[in-house]
Amino acid sequence: MTAVAAAPAAARRRAPLTPHGLTWAVLRLHRTALYVAGASLVAFAAAMVWLYVVGDDARAANRACGAPRAWVPSCEQFTELADSYGSVLSLTTTALSYLMFPVAAWAGGALIGRELESGTALLAWTQSVTPLRWLAAKLAVPALLLTAGTTAAVLLNVWARQDENPDLARDWYYPDVFVSTGPVAVTYVLAGLALGALAGLATRRALPAAGVGFVLTLFLYNILERSREDLWPTVEKTSNTFGGLPRSAFQVENGMVLVSGERVTGGHVCSRMPPGYDCVPDADIAGYYRAFHPPSHFWPLQFVDAAIALAVAALATATAFWLLRRRTG
Template identity: 50%
Template structure:
């Protein structure tokens, strides 16, 4: 009878050690980070719903005015008394900034707590002795937070765009500003996944929690800085030349401006003007190009992490 019980219990043990068991292990070990992430999502969701509710009132305070009121323009005193536009712009900007730089804490956490600390403490090697291969261990370590982060950041981007309404640049910023650009498109998810992969690679390289967090954070900062510097070059800009002067629309991302004068610069009308810029229609091509680069970085860092793990384990 004892032998029969032992034989029937063995498959159950093996099942618990399978992929589903690894998923729950990762969630349980990092439940504090998961709880923090859930609270952050709930807080951002509440803020964005509030912004959507007050959006119409904010737009009322963001219109031209005259003193005294005339010619169809409201009085400036009445407009200045409406401060909800400042509240709206401030909170929308805060959410956009948080989405833009979510890569930084993600990279630090991945390098420190997710990978580096477990290698430093020996927890990872203990798991490898429980019928879990190093490759499966790392796959679960990366896959679980990748899914959680993708769902969370993707949902917040959709909510952010919903709360921004018509995208009035005076309230939510011009589309080409770093925070507005990243916080409204798929680049948010791309940056987060790249931060996760870079942090994990840093943790595997250094095998120390604090060092892995620091290097992961540094790698994320460098990635953000490089892409922001070269974002304007990710898609061919438009050059427009005309005789005399002309103005670009507010929605244009101006990159260069050249004016040709006659014999006496600054006197009279210019002979010709040339402007290089990205029109509003370039938003999506640049988004897709930058997201592709970020996903390539994430894939390369992930492959490098698996290669390094195989080199260092039997």
């Protein structure tokens, strides 16, 4: 009898790595979002594999038919391939760089706001689960999954781009390209998750939380995008002629150096303008200057940008815990 009774108990015993408790509850409750995210990652991976496979042909077509030359019958077909390559890469890059927005809306509306509005969270708190532990599980499980998924997507994107031909893949400093090719993408998603959760705790209603989380994330995205060029010191180049920057240089500022040593940002040379326009006489110009970020500044800008987003995520998370403790303490 003892042996027979022990068998079902052993069968019911969970494996050490099997999700259980709050982790299992979070995964089960939000399994629809998990399925959608998994399917999206599979579709993204398939698109990256296609880009990698046709990448050499697309770049060869761009080199052969993009430059001024006699028309050849195969150019039309080649151009269609290059256009398709650029369109798919642009679409997937944009989707990855904007991933933080749906994450923020979901975190505010479904992850936190809906449970507070429906009373599900209060019920969980009466089942020997403290509010702080509940929130920790609510944030930790999605954070781990989003970090793993976004990291995989970024690595696939970098792999598919190969030599990053700027004529097809756009230069590294374009906002979508910059976000989707480095650790910034991961920290942006985590910031969206934290801001959405904070919005959910603040409003305690699903729909307003989704909207507030989206707006907060949009504000953060715009602030970081507009200030990105100032996150690292620029390189300056002066010369007697206007021009001479490398193809992939991220120009921040340009202007003229006067004989007096004064600098004029932008401005116009009188010899190139019709009479009556505000301009600088040619005799007063000693040279030209340009401030820019070379391609080697990609990683310093990435790390500073990612650190700011990660700090926002940490601050929003700490504020969410403080707010929950204050309301339930």
